[in-house]
Amino acid sequence: MAGExxxxxxxxxxxxxxxxxxxxxxxxxxRVGDTLYVSGQISMDAGGMVKGVLGDNMSVEEGAAAxxxxxxxxxxxxxxACGGNLDKLERVVKLTGFVNSTKDFGxxxxxxxxxxxxxxxxxxDAGRHARSAVSAGALPFGVAVEIExxxxxxx
Numbered sequence: 059m060a061g062e063x064x065x066x067x068x069x070x071x072x073x074x075x076x077x078x079x080x081x082x083x084x085x086x087x088x089r090v091g092d093t094l095y096v097s098g099q100i101s102m103d104a105g106g107m108v109k110g111v112l113g114d115n116m117s118v119e120e121g122a123a124a125x126x127x128x129x130x131x132x133x134x135x136x137x138x139a140c141g142g143n144l145d146k147l148e149r150v151v152k153l154t155g156f157v158n159s160t161k162d163f164g165x166x167x168x169x170x171x172x173x174x175x176x177x178x179x180x181x182x183d184a185g186r187h188a189r190s191a192v193s194a195g196a197l198p199f200g201v202a203v204e205i206e207x208x209x210x211x212x213x
Contacts, residue, residue, distance in 0.1 A: 061143060061144055061145030062145055063133075063144045063145055063147065063180065063181060063184075064144055064145075066180055066181070066182075067133075067180055070179065070180060072130060072180070074130065074133055074134045074137050074144070075134060076134065076138070077131070077134040077135045077137070077138035078099065078100075078102065078131055078134070078135075080097065081100075081198065081199075084097055085097070086135050086138070086139075087135050087136075087138075087139045089139060089211070092148070092210055092211050092212070092213055093151070093208060093209070093210060093211070094136060094139055094208070094209040094210075094211055095206075095207075095208055096132055096135045096136065096139075096206060096207045096208075096209065097135075097206060098156070098204040098205060098206040099128045099131035099132050099135065099204065099205055099206070099207075100128065100131075100197070100198060100199065100201040100203070100204045101124035101125070101127045101128055101201050101202050101203045101204070102127060102131065102201075103127055107199050107200070107201050108123075108124040108127060108201060108202050108203075109199070109200040109201055109202060110124070110158065110200075110202040111158050111159060111160060111202070112157055112158065112159035112160070112163050112165070112166075112169060112202065113159050113160035113162060113163030114159075114160050116202055118165050118168050118169060120202070121157060121168075121169035121172065121202055121203060122168065122169050122170075122171055122172030122175075123172055124169075124172065124201075124202040124203040125155060125169055125170050125171070125172030125173040125176075125203045125205060126172040126173060126175075126176045127203075128155075128173050128203055128204065128205040129172070129173035129174075129176040129177050129180075129205070130176070132153075132173070132177075132205065132207045133177075133180070136207075136209055139211075140211065146211050146212050147181070147184065147209060147210075147211060147212070148184065148209075148210040148211055148212045149181075149183075149184040149185075149186075149187075149209070149210050150177050150181065150184065150185050150186070150187040150207060150208075150209055151187060151188065151207075151208040151209060151210050152187055152188040152189065152190075152207065152208045153170070153173060153174065153177075153187055153188075153189045153190070153205055153206070153207050153208075154189070154190045154192070154205065154206050154207075155169070155170035155173060155189065155190065155191045155192070155203065155204075155205045156192055156193075156194040156197060156203065156204045156205070157169045157170065157191065157192070157193055157194060157202070157203055158194055158195075158196060158197040158200070158201065158202050158203065159193045159194070161193075161195070163193065166191040166192060166193055167191045169191065169203060170189065170191035170203075170205065172203075173203075173205050174187070174189060187207075
């Protein structure tokens, strides 16, 4: 039976799929006590990786949509780490967002808002978090956005 968070996601038209596998020699998440550290999730949709450079060939709105996809992947990783029960999530603690952007692009916060806004919409107050949004001269595979997260789990 779906829990409170997954019911809200379903109302938003989102079904969490299997958590994406790591692309290199690392694990998708590490739990220390009630804290879950989730490795960076890249912008991916059903068609594959969402690639682009903000300030060059991608708009802020397209970047925010890519960041939203990272948020969905982050929740998929949290669900997997919680044995399939997303309601073991207490709250989102902190996000660090990396935006593939030109050196003169300065709207990284607006791009990462795509993830932040999604998490607050999906999780309510449990989705409110601290955050960093930084520029990256390049990201793996040419993706537009990568976001990592720190989450508090219920004891």
